[in-house]
Amino acid sequence: MVSPGATLSPEDKKEIVRRATEEFINRADEAAADEVFTSSYIEHAHPGVGNLAEFKVYMRGLRNSLGNFSIEIQAVLVDGDYVIHRALLKGTHQDTLFGLPPTGRKVAVEVIDIFRLEGGKIAEHWGQADTPGLLQQIGIAPPPHASGKEVMKVMLGNFRLFGGLPFRKLAKKLRGRR
Amino acid sequence: MERIARGVFERVWNTGEYDLIPKLFAPHAVFHTPADRAPVHGPEGYRAFVERVRRGIPDIQFEIQDFFTEGKKAAIRCTTKGTHTGPYLGLPPTDRPISTTQNFIVWVENGQIVEAWQEINGQLLVEQLGVAPPQGVGPLQFLGWAFRTVFRIGLLQARYQRQQRGRPQS
Numbered sequence: 001m002v003s004p005g006a007t008l009s010p011e012d013k014k015e016i017v018r019r020a021t022e023e024f025i026n027r028a029d030e031a032a033a034d035e036v037f038t039s040s041y042i043e044h045a046h047p048g049v050g051n052l053a054e055f056k057v058y059m060r061g062l063r064n065s066l067g068n069f070s071i072e073i074q075a076v077l078v079d080g081d082y083v084i085h086r087a088l089l090k091g092t093h094q095d096t097l098f099g100l101p102p103t104g105r106k107v108a109v110e111v112i113d114i115f116r117l118e119g120g121k122i123a124e125h126w127g128q129a130d131t132p133g134l135l136q137q138i139g140i141a142p143p144p145h146a147s148g149k150e151v152m153k154v155m156l157g158n159f160r161l162f163g164g165l166p167f168r169k170l171a172k173k174l175r176g177r178r
Numbered sequence: 179m180e181r182i183a184r185g186v187f188e189r190v191w192n193t194g195e196y197d198l199i200p201k202l203f204a205p206h207a208v209f210h211t212p213a214d215r216a217p218v219h220g221p222e223g224y225r226a227f228v229e230r231v232r233r234g235i236p237d238i239q240f241e242i243q244d245f246f247t248e249g250k251k252a253a254i255r256c257t258t259k260g261t262h263t264g265p266y267l268g269l270p271p272t273d274r275p276i277s278t279t280q281n282f283i284v285w286v287e288n289g290q291i292v293e294a295w296q297e298i299n300g301q302l303l304v305e306q307l308g309v310a311p312p313q314g315v316g317p318l319q320f321l322g323w324a325f326r327t328v329f330r331i332g333l334l335q336a337r338y339q340r341q342q343r344g345r346p347q348s
Contacts, residue, residue: 010248075283077253079246084253086283086295099320110210112281112297114244114255126255128281128297130212132304143215146268151328158324 008120010078017083017115018073020122026070028063030056038121045113045127066091066107083115089129093138100140101161107137179247179286183254186291187240190228199225204290211296213267234266235276243279254282258298262307269307269331270338278302 008016016036023032033056041052049058063069069091076085090108093100109130116124135141140161142154185202189195200221203209209218209227218227232238238260246253259277262269278299285293304310309327 075251077246077248077251077283079248079253082244082246082253084246084281084283110212110295110297112253112283112295114246114253114281126279126281128279128299130297130300132212132300142268144213144267145215151268155324155328158321 008117012120013078013081013083013117014076016117016120016122017076017085017113020115021071021073021087025059028059036122038118038123041122042124045125045129063091065093065095065097065102067094068092071111081117083117085113087111087113089134097138098135100138103138103161105138107134109133109137179252180245182286182289182291183242183245183252183284187242187254187256191232191238191240194232196225196228199228202291204287204292207291207293209291209294209296212298212300213296231266234264234269234271235260235262236264237261240280250286252284252286254284256280256282265338269309270334272307272334274307276303276306278306 019032020036023029024036033052037052037055039052041055043049043051043055043058046055046058049055070089072088072090074086074088076083078084087110088108089111090106093103093105093107095102110133111127111129113125113127115122132141132144136143139154139157142151146154182202185198189198190202203221203224205220207220207224209224211218211227213231214227218224238258240256240258242254242256244253244255257277257279259275261273261275263271263273265271279302280296280298282297283295284291301310309331
């Protein structure tokens with residue numbers, strides 16, 4: 001644990017981000033989040049998410065949608081108060097994600113995160129994930145520069161994925177009534 | 179380091195100075211982008227990549243918001259603006275304005291980029307182009323959206339092909 005106000009080495013700064021990633025992001029330890037994020041933390045990566053409380057709720061939902069959720073740090077650089085890393089986001093699509101019903105597919109996409117530190121804690125975060133890649137791995141979006149045939153294949157897959165749902169829901173309702 | 183980043187974004191991307199690419203990128207450079215299926219290789223591969231994106235978004239403008247560096251590694255946070263007036267990512271021109279954010283990580287050796295990674299706020303981009311699935315709707319509404327979108331893109335594609343045919347052969 002780094003005491004606030006102390007002069008932090010680049011290694012100390014990497015350690016703060018590593019701890020936030022492993023304890024809070026990966027292991028859902030929300031008490032640890034209070035120790036590694038400032039109380040005035042600003043989240044820029046997700047629409048509708050601005051502060052730490054909202055970020056915790058967002059992460060609960062994401063961990064629920066993507067089972068065995070994890071962020072594996074691949075490479076880190078430190079410049080002043082900023083820590084930047086490239087990482088792999090992994091999970092299994094086991095619950096509704098972006099309004100999409102679970103497909104059971106495993107996803108692994110790259111992310112680039114930028115963190116600003118203040119007094120030994122994370123004060124601000126800008127992140128970008130390969131969301132198009134994630135949608136491709138789930139099977140809902142065609143790859144870049146897809147041919148007409150590939151687009152049709154994905155659209156037919158969407159039809160199978162979404163088309164059966166109203167019937168399944170209806171069947172469930174009917175079973176529940178009996 | 180910063181000179182290299184400014185060269186890539188402000189000169190190659192914003193003004194189309196393609197002759198700079200072989201100076202900025204090492205012959206064996208690898209560029210990882212979500213906008214292509216496989217990594218882009220070498221200055222020639224990168225030039226083809228830039229030309230393809232600029233054909234789709236000819237007025238594309240990058241603005242560097244933050245620049246970070248440690249030794250041979252650099253990171254850039256930037257914004258991208260432009261208008262989708264040409265074919266891009268398999269989509270016919272939609273004439274819509276786009277505005278998105280991006281993060282880059284770049285590794286430099288001997289004054290040249292050897293490897294780089296790009297992540298785009300692609301969700302924002304597809305929403306602006308009108309091809310993102312609406313969130314939180316039921317399956318039937320989703321299907322309705324999918325058919326409407328395929329129809330709309332089909333119409334735009336037909337219009338684009340008609341325009342291309344109407345153009346005198348150069």
